[in-house]
Amino acid sequence: MFRKSALVLTAIIALTGVLAACSKGNGGEGAAPGNSQPATETASAPAAESPVSSTGKFDPPVKITTARPVASDVVYKEGEDTKNNVHIQWAKDKLGINIDYIWTVGTYDAYHNKIKLALASNEPLPDVFIVEDAQLAKQVIESGRAMDISEAYDMYASERMKQMYADNPTAWQSVSKDGRKFGIPILQTGAGEDPILWIRQDWLDKLSLQAPTTIEELEAVMDAFVNQDPDGNNKKDTAGIALTLRDGFNSWVDGKFVFGAYSKDGVLPKYWHENAEGQLEYGSIHPDMKQGLAKFHEWYTKGYLFEDAGAADLFAAFEKFNQGKVGIIAGPYWMGDWPLPDVFKNVPESVIKPYPLPRGPEGVHAPGERLVKSRMFFNKDFKHMDAFFKYYDETLGYWYNDENSDFKYGFAEGYDYVLENGEAVYDPEKLPNGYINAGKYMLSWNPPNVPFVELNVYKDLATGKPAETYLEKKLAGLPPLKVEGGAVLANDLDKSVHDRFVGAPTKTMESKGVMLNKLENETFVKIVYGRLPLDDFDKFVANWKASGGDQITEEVNEWYQSVK
Template sequence: MKTASKVIASVVVASLSATLLAACGDDKGKDSAASPAASAGAGTASTGPKKEISISMFDRGKVPAEEGNYENNRWTKWINENAPATVKWVPVPRNEAQTKLNTLIASGSAPDLIWEYDRNYIAQLANQGAIQPIDQYIEKYSTTYKKYLAEHPELKSYLTVEGKTYMMASVRGADSIANMGIWIRQDWLDKLGLKAPTTTEELLEVARKFKTGDPDGNGKADTVPIVFTNTGNIILRNLFLTHPVQWYLEGDKLAFGRTLDRYGDSLDYQKKMYDEGLIDQEFITDKSFQRALQFWSTGKAGILLGSWNMEQQFVDLKKNVPEAKMTALEPVASPFGKSGLFQEAPPSILVAFNSKMKEDKIEAAVKFLDWMLETGWKPLRQGEENVHYKDVNGVPQTIDAAKFRKEVDYANEYPILSQYSPKPDWFPVMAASDAISQEYAKEKANALTLAMKNKYRKDIPYSPSMPELSQLIATFNPIAEQIESKVVTGGSAMSAKTGLEELRKEWKRLGGENVEKMVNEWYQKNKDQLK
């Protein structure tokens, strides 16, 4: 096994790869929240002394001060009362998760269970000896997960590295596979006599009418047709069946997304939007997206590129513009065809076992994960029955939306294995009964249906985890982003064609051709397992 310092040196490279992505809550009031009743649908733990295990988790800054913090709150207490092991949770900031985990690994203080959504990162830990294979432990100690894995063979290729199982995961529900979405002001379409766009050209035409047609009716030319959240640029690439860091099959060979002809076409499309004032002229400097969301919530924007689930933006808009009708838009077709917007891979959280774990702790961890997958996840997703929700024909219906947001929302960080999979028609039943919650629930159901209607183009399930590729992408991405910004916002300074030539030139200069050769050798060796 390599030393911790060698592990961190290599893993940091992987953590710099582009992946789709808050401060810790304070400790006030951590004993004030009562634990949910043990009868909240999770079963009971085995008797006798429990082993303590530690588990990493993402700190998204969502725990209200009166609830405690991520380490100590009503749900951590509930878990420790009901699970077959006690858990010490180790929060890491969401946007710095891999960097923080690398530091913990290097110092020998990483938690027993380490998880991420990024398979390349976990595979890199496996290659460096920071985590251990677990085939024998699943076979020896698991009942629920072992059966679940047999029922979901689609997980296997994601969980193995060099033929050995290094990860445990559950299958995402459709609401978790769906990721990005496009929203549009239906009332603006209606007012201007427009139909919902179905092609990239029609989308431009609608945006132009939103800019010049005074859709908000105030007699001023002050509307912004299109605004972004952090996914906006990716959505515009997806429309052209590309992604900045994915590999695509061109014949029987893999090519990098940012070097494809159609990637240049996606840049040209965004440049046209910018040059015509169809997107906010300050979108590049709006790093927190507060400006974009302010335009949207105050009724000054007509198309929002973001997530398929934009509840807060819906609520904020309705408060300011009660007559607004915000609805999801199906991805539009480009000259290259039609694809879904970005969709996540089937596995959800990828849970790995620290290589320093001894067998007694491994046994406790496997049994804990069995419990979590079987029943433990339910209260952590739904809350306590008759307190946070009531059962309506098998669908958990929220009783009080504000209470649920305060007391349950943050608990979604704890069920690292789960069988939660809501259907679109659940949403109106699950939502609170007030008018805005019900209106959004119907739109949310439609948004999920549209998000899953078209399969997202992903020619291979995941990229190889090789340090040469990670190093190249980490070096190339910032350069590529600068070139792309110059193309989109630089006016006549750089055309999309020239920008694509510059991207390819930099890719080649940094060793892209050699990495492409390595990636294609990997693909030819593994392509039967990648189907």
């Protein structure tokens, strides 16, 4: 279902102009705002439209207030800052929209705490604000201070934006209540955290090995990496696979795919899955977990895992690989851009290649990325939803090969590209200040995504297809390892398993979730390390259910029935 977005882009671009022309006379969903039917008395009516000049700018200009964290991942050119930068100037010059940051903080935690404080003390909220935390999103909706945008969305959202969400309807679950829309779910790439295997190809070649296609072959490769001195230093100091177990099996590089290899229904730890009766069940208590835990314990005893995997976080796992002491890591395709290239600094002769996940007795089932991780809310007193939707549609132009888009080449000339003889060049060495991602200056904190479009381009580029469209040329300019990794993942998307519970934490999760999560993580890690016997998994399940897990399951299914 999610992949439809990639298939309809061309059709949307062609249809947008036709629909815009026809809507002036048909009064349908795509009708011009002035011809739309008024909102019903029980629904929130969209604010009055702002005057737009013949140039497409709002005249007089409209102001949109917002707020954000300015963390280390947001970089500005010298002389620019949050309130004065190339994107702020673009919105003002192109659209007649003045984006005003009424406050900023240094971290994401501090940002969310400030939103919580505003809700608790009835302090003013920005016109537009982002919430990543699902529990806080629930509080925002229930506070009555977020606008019901249902009518505004129908009236002002562009056809391509509506199509994007029509292709991904479950995204609305994260911002809906009683069938009404209280925000815009910000879509992810569709598979940004789905794992593939990254392997030291030079180690494979040195030991005359082929890339593994099954779990059994993976074990043979790991055994060789541990016991046949692949780094040639005459020491037994290498491990098979880098992963982190510190937070249980709940990170980008946790090896969760191993559980899926032994579960015919694709049951994974930490994920809620639908059973044959249409009810959601928590994967971590499913009997299939025992086979995965037994396999990880076997790998630990054979030295395939590095010794402190149970205490290490994901950055420590990256470091083990990048120091040249581990030959395999399973993680997202974008790791070919960061952080894996650091291995070349430490081991210049190293070669890395991406490969599909290996099959197990029950096939391949891997964790799939959540479609929504953040949401955009609107102050109930905000008066310019028409201006917001015009702005948001403009930012979508990056993905649509839109000839008229200011983002057809990238986010800002001189930041992520330069023009030479009318052609965009993406070489960082030709950028006056190096690569700067001006897309992070957008109201959404990152450029909006159209799920799966990026991966499909990587797949085409990997087959040797010439980069012809604006988007193809942009992505072809990315680091080759990232493009190659994206292509590998694009051919394996049908193996992704998605968490079926995407709602806010339930009442019992709030009161007992931390305790239950600690119980689970400690039990799993102790079984892997051999400090508990495998059969203690059954004791864990009984304890989990009796300590609040059964109540959580009931609450999760109440939510699931309400959104099905």
